[in-house]
Amino acid sequence: MNHLAQLQADFQAYLLDDAQGTSFIEAVVDDKKVGAKKRLSIYHNAYRLRIIEALATAYPKLNALLGDVLFDNIAREYISAYPSTYRNLRWYGNQMREHLLTTLPQHPIAAEMADFEWTLSLAFDAEDVPELTLQDLATIPPENWADLSFTFQPAIKIVRTRWNTIPIWQALEADETPTKPAQESTYQSWLIWRKKFNSQFRLVTEMEVIALNMAMAGATFGEVCESLECEMDEEEAMTTAAQYLATWLQEGMISAVKQK
Amino acid sequence: MKKQSNIDLPYLGFGLGLRTEHYHPIIETKPKVDWFEVLSENYMVPGGKPLHFLDKVRADYPVVMHGVSLSIGSTTPFDQAYLRDLKKLADRIQPAWISDHLCWTGVHGQNMHDLLPLPYTEETAKHVAERVKIVQDYLGRQILLENVSSYASYVDSTMSEWEFISLIAEKADCLLLLDVNNIYVSSYNHNFDAKTFIDGVPAKRVQQIHLAGHQNNGDYIIDTHDAPVIDPVWDLYEYTIAKLGAVSTMIERDDNMPELDVLVEELEIARKIAQKVHAPNITPVEPISMRVAGHA
Structure with missing residues (x-):
């Protein structure tokens, strides 16, 4: 040949x-x-x-x-x-x-926009996984919650921006005239995931990013609570972690739960 | 592999290419389309909307898979991950058959994302036929190879395109997807008689026909799939099915995408021609000049 x-x-x-x-x-x-x-x-x-x-x-x-x-x-x-x-x-x-x-x-905003658009598109055809609901968790006794760990959907990604990239993206998506590119005062983290068949995104706090990264890496609910105790008292940490978990469930981000 | 003939494969009637713009109207209105052809690579993805909609369409219609990246004529080894994912998709949607193009798309792991022409030689035919056998063994079924539109030919070619295609089909015992528009385009670009091409292919191996629109630039034609099928291509289609008998036929549209009902209407032209050719005494057919009225 x-x-x-x-x-x-x-x-x-x-x-x-x-x-x-x-x-x-x-x-x-x-x-x-x-x-x-x-x-x-x-x-x-x-x-x-x-x-x-x-x-x-x-x-x-x-x-x-x-x-x-x-x-x-x-x-x-x-x-x-x-x-x-x-x-x-x-x-x-x-x-x-x-x-x-x-x-x-x-023009660093260009790379940020590319990063955001690409990550959003990856969520579009990421692997399908089951969606765990709050009702599924309700069957587990509260005293066992500290030992629970979770599997998250593969579409989840976090994109960090230093510029007003996302407001510009949103304006363009809505066919509006975007504001001029400008640097924000701090870095912002954007959580990308998929709900059913639609890609989603929202701004997340750095504390939620830490909790989410821990949970995605396999940490138990108890370990996530403990990590938050660096920033707040035990009861507040527990409440905050429970709120995060409820939000992740409502947003369809969690696919499975297991008990250690 | 167990040898088969295309007698084992069904006649599907008249189909369309499945395109994202039409997912909802297809699922909601179940249009009068007998089957859909899907672009394999678009569904070789982990999950999400594409596979969701494909499953829904498949529940209501027969589907065939049509690929663009098999690169059957390439001189570098097959992409094993590609073959694996192609088979996985076939296992999922159970297509009536699987096709790709008689061309090459790149070498050394690169993809030019184009259907590049092959030199029409004995050596190339032997090479391609061997690769077709590998793919057929892997997939456990005969595949269909489609003639491509081409804009260049090689000084080394020693035979016509139809002789080349026929030789490969016989050597590999594979089937053919005859793109009547591509025959028209290539006959225009390379100065040959399109009917001679059709006369030259083995009728028993033609399992499917493609029809599409193109762009005429004067001295050459580009296969653009962005316009209705033109009358000379309809005439060639009529000649083809008169010669080959009833062959599953579909219209490809990839750009300048109209509403679904426009394509369903265009597909009616193919149905009427087939009826005129194969059952002329049943229903009268309107004259050819009326065929593209309304969307020329």
């Missing part, structure tokens, strides 16, 4: 603008109707346009934030830097955040 293998390597190199592909044109029929150069350029252009379209679909708010011209430039640079190894273009944009951190360091 040496001949075919060489032809395919050369064609791919041509599409990717690698030097190896420069003589590939000689392998293509050149007729009076349409020249070989033009015939190949159809593939060359289609490769880029198809991927740019897929990136624009994956990152609609980033596209709106940057404008079509800058987004197109960024996408073309991305295509050169990260040739696709994915079977579906839906997964292709997964390094956009990193790409923007290096190509647009003067």
